[in-house]
Amino acid sequence: MDLLFEYSLFLLKLITYLILIFIFIISVSYFFKKNIKKKYKLKIKSISNFYNHIIDISFKNKIQFNKKNFIKHTKWDYKKPILYVLSFYGDVHASEVSHLKKEISIIISIIQPNDEVLLKLESFGGTVHEYGLAASQLQRLRNHNIKLTVVIDKIAASGGYMMACVANYIYAAPFAIIGSIGVIGQIPNFHRLLKKNNIDMEIHTAGHYKRNLTMFGENNDHHRLNFQKKLNITYKLFKDFIFKMRPNLNIEKVSNGDYWFGITALKKKLIDEINTSEDVILKNMKKFNVISIKYIKSRNIFNNFILNFLKKIFTILN
Template identity: 50%
Template sequence: KQALKDKAKGKNKGQQVFVIDFDGDIKASAVKHLREEISTLISTANEGDEVVVRLESPGGLVHGYGLAAAQLARLKDAGLKLTVCVDKVAASGGYMMACVADNIVAAPFAVIGSIGVVSQLPNFHKWLKNHDVDYEMFTAGDYKRTVTVFGENDAKDRAKYQAELEQTHELFKHFVNRYRSVLDLDKVATGEHWYGEDALHLNLVDKLQTSDSYLLELMANNEV
């Protein structure tokens, strides 16, 4: 009993470590809870304490994951150390969040990267035309709509839409470079993804380890 008390006493001498989970869907719906958790942490944690985010996400909508990444940045702005642990996947918007961290810890076969932008949609124009169905769309502004699901898309529509995707990709790369300047963006911002060991060689992550192992290490000398 005395040994356990001494061990517990030793833990209290270390820093506090807070653990939160983010399980991301295509809309980054979990950001609703994430922002509340982060506000609570900022108001209660001490400067220098560590926050470990166990992150799992294949990515999704740009604005949703942009907000989620900005929420994580609040932790660093408040003087807290941020570690992101990835056991399975942090790709696209998921990696946008992860790259904010001071340290990224990934399991050996976690899927990492996918710094790119994708958009796809069906087009029913030919089917409607073959069935004598007219489709009309009215807009104000040259580019209120570009490509469309039901109308006929021309080269100008496609070029504008592609330009918008390229612009989003450039913003993504700029964001990643801001928080993880060690990356060679020419190599990693191709939309490809890598498994943990290769991601480590490319500096996409800092360490290969499961979140369980990392947290157990912290528990030895800190209050988790």
């Protein structure tokens, strides 16, 4: 019995120590995550002649960056204009727009005559307001008379094509997915499930159109009709925007929600030429000094070490 008692006491102490260690790790992790100062840096890479030198410049010091300063670090023909290469990989919420707008602001602030911008775009679309903002950011380049070329290697559908159509010229790979010009709205409704389980759901509104469809309340034809009206309004704005950017399109034929591969999209004038991003960049190296610009978050080295250490601890514990 004494042996069993001592063993139980040992296990209790061990469990207590493990719990304390776990609490300590959680506390330290929370402290570092809370106090990490997110710094931003501009990653600039020379693509021309595959020069592998990378210069990181703090966004705070972006004013110090100009064409001559960068050329000092690269073996370029300074008489050539610059082709700035950007990348955008879109999710449903077009999350990268927060970086894209800063990259565009930097380019606008340092652009020289005959410089151009090339955007490598991949997106299956998403929410209207997010992709509307992303397209507006690209439109800033056109407003400053900066030639914009978009290259689509895989997909630019729905909101992704809304962004692409802003370009002066669009390339796409032969089997890239292009189009899907339309609007979709879907929402589940749990009203009958709640009613079956005797759960009431009350919704109070002020304003006739304050609520359209709801997930938990009871929807009726009035709500559905109003929701459809909103979709139709959004759809018309979408079509008008694309037609404004590409007036040669037969907008009624291509705005039925369908999508096409690059080869067919060319025939429908949704794009201007079949090619891939790598070939387009290689072709432009004869005329331009080509650099890629990427605005990224960076963390303190010590903070990175601590976070990586904590991740390994959590992996072991799990």
